Amino acid sequence: MAAQRQPSELLHPWLEAPPARHEVQCYFPPPTMPSSPLPYALIFDMDGVLIDNTPYQAKAFQLLFRDLGLTTNARQLLKRLNGMPATNILKTVFTGPVPKKQLEEYAAQREFLYRVLYWDKRRQTPGLSVFLRAARAAGFRLGLGTGSAPETIGYIIDHLDLRQYFDVVVGKDDVDKGKPHADTFTAAAHKLGVPPERCVVFEDAVLGEQAAYKARMRCIAVLSSLKARDFQAPLRVIKDFTEITPEQVRELLAQHSPVPKPSKERAKRNYMKL
Structure with missing residues (x-):
């Protein structure tokens, strides 16, 4: 007598094995981190700004x-x-x-x-070191842009131990044309990797202010030898660095005030063609 078949053997063949599993692969892109804003940069003249000489x-x-x-x-x-x-x-x-x-x-x-x-009168402008340290701690990039030769720059910033604060130093030998042309400040911004609209220049001279505007940067005037009325349109005027903080500079830059056009009238007054 033939052996009796089990019920499972009587089922259709496709039921004899468990159905195949089809895996569905889902792609989840990695989480995007918010992009960090570009830094701001502060570019300083030397004579009359870092020092009152x-x-x-x-x-x-x-x-x-x-x-x-x-x-x-x-x-x-x-x-x-x-x-x-x-x-x-x-x-x-x-x-x-x-x-x-x-x-x-x-x-x-x-x-x-x-x-x-x-020689024995070299002193930094009041509040300068405190301001520079605070600016670096706040994430600003710092540059020096001066018309002086390298040995003259060293005569000041190395003696006063200021070089440590600057990410870049641009002097007379680094550009083809000095102030009131834009070259000095443009070169500093390029080396800092910061666009002009995010830079502010500290200047004590009218021609330096005009150079900043030609470089499409805004300017803060330092009144070491001139009066506020001598400048064209600075964001702010200060006597020294005890009168301003990096946070105040950030607030001024965040206002996105337009960069003034270089003044031909001031150029004539200073016997220069800008």
């Missing part, structure tokens, strides 16, 4: 003029042309053309006189 600069020019038999008032001259390279300033005091090499020799003499006069 304008009277000594003027005295050195005056001694040079005396030796050259010139009667030019150095203090009044610097009110108009401060911020320019010394050779360019010297061009304006001679009635005729002077060879470039001769101008460079005069500028070297003036630099020697200035260092002798200022």
Whole structure:
């Protein structure tokens, strides 16, 4: 007698095995992190901003003029042309053309006189180190943009132990054209990796302010030798760095006020073509 088949053996073959499982793969993109905003940058002039040395600069020019038999008032001259390279300033005091090499020799003499006069007077502007430390802690990038030569820059910032605060240093030898052209501040912003609209320049000179505007940056005026009325349209004017905080600078930049156009009237007043 044939063996009796079990009920399961009588089922249709496709029921004899469990149905195949079909896995469905779902793609979940990784969570996106909110993008960090671009940093702000602060770019500082050196003479008259990091230090209050304008009277000594003027005295050195005056001694040079005396030796050259010139009667030019150095203090009044610097009110108009401060911020320019010394050779360019010297061009304006001679009635005729002077060879470039001769101008460079005069500028070297003036630099020697200035260092002798200022040697034991080197002091940073009140509140500067505190402000720089706070700015770095707040995430600002810091740059120095000056018309001075490397050895003159070192004479100040290394003696005062300020180099540690700056991410970049741009001087006379780093650009083709000094202030009032935009090159100095444009180069500093490029090296800092910050767009111009997120930069603010600290300047004590009218030509430096104009250079900032040509670089499409806003400016805070430091009143070390000029008055507030001498400047065109700074975001704010300060006597020194005890009068401002990095957070206040951030608030000023966050207002997105338009960058003023360089003033041709001020250019004429300072005998320069911007």
